[in-house]
Amino acid sequence: MSSRTYVGTKAFAIRGTLLDAGAITKLAEATSLDELVNRLRGTPYADSLTRLAPPYTARSIELALRGRLARVNHSILQGAGRYKILELYYLRNIAWDLKLSLKAKALNRTYEETIEYLDMTAEELVGRRDLIAKVLTAKDVTEAVTMLSGTEFSTDAERALAAYSAGGEVRFFDLYIEHAVLSAISKEYSLNSKLYSSRTNSNGVGDIVAVDVDAYNVVSVLRAKLWGLRDAEVQDLVITPARRVGVSSLNAMAGAESVSEGVKLLESSYRFPLQNAPNDEALIDMVEEAFARELRETAALAFVWQGLSPGTLLAVIRLMDVEVGNLAAIAIGVEAKIDPKQILAKLRT
Secondary structure, eight states, rough: OOOHHHHHHHHHHHHTTTTTTHHHHHHHHHHHHHHHHHHTSSTTTTTGTTTTOOOOOHHHHHHHHHHHHHHHHHHHHHHOOOHHHHHHHHHHHOOOOOHHHHHHTTTTOHHHHHHHTTOOOOHHTTTTTHHHHHHHSSHHHHHHHHHTTSSTTTHHHEEEEEHHHHOOOOOOHHHHHHHHHHHHHHHHHHTTTTTTOOSOOOTEEEEEEEEHHEEEEEHHHHHHHHHOOHOOOOOOOOOOOOOSSHHHHHHHHHHHSSSSHHHHHHTTTTTOOOOOOOOOHHHHHHHHEEEEEEEEHHHHHHHHHHHHHHHHHHHHHHHHHHHHHEEEEEHHHTTTTTHHHHHHSSSOO
8 A cells, every 4th residue: 555545545544533523522511520530431532541549630631632642543554654754743643742851840840740740651652751851850940951863852842941941931942842853744745745745635634734833923923022032032933835825924023122013913814703801821721722723623624625645544543633632622611610601612622
């Protein structure tokens, strides 16, 4: 079986395991975490819950769900052959744990305090558990960053440490580690765009990569501006080649008088219905949510236009990311006794 046929067939098989709107609603209507777990046992996530023991927490449920996400992502790599971009998207699972670990070290959290917030299935599946272990056992965040020397995260981790040391904003680690992964993804697509093309390039690998890169570039520029980075430092965060939101537009955002003025510059590339936000942080969150909806729509349409192609497999990877994020949000809502309608309204659908 060719790589193209394999990945296309695999994509449609995995898509059939995604939860429909009715199942999501039923989960959001759970009255307790015990009831939520029982309902999840009737879904494809059942096997991931076998090691989950009461008392349940939203966090422990999320980690169990992310364990399945990692295993499904890893199964996709088996037989994917020449489609390296799928390996790079898998790296996002490892980056998720690394970001949390570096932030924990910056906040002087102990190994014991941090390890309970990690699953590390993704690392175990590809033999990279030692990467996170070294970070967690470092004496401080500076040593933790040093432990990443020689990895694909090293340069950006050093930049994150410098930005954090200067400004005290721990979320710089999120921005820079994500920069490391998406830079590699963008480069891979640019160098091998023909490999990832199909009879119709609509809603394929190129479009999904474009939304991911645009979302990162725009949100990172706006957040870095809000957190006080200089224009030149903000521009260093930009992933190139840029996509629908060009470098000139991103530079203009970085130099805008305010975050709201920067957001207005997005209108030439994306028509997002952004309502009035109470503050700059909320406005940036709205932009991020708008990109998440754009991604979900683009990924869903891949199954209409892409057929048996790497576009459908990348699409299902991203749709699973969204689904696990939504299920984690449901767990948080149920734990906090939030009304189901409010929970559903905040999901990325």
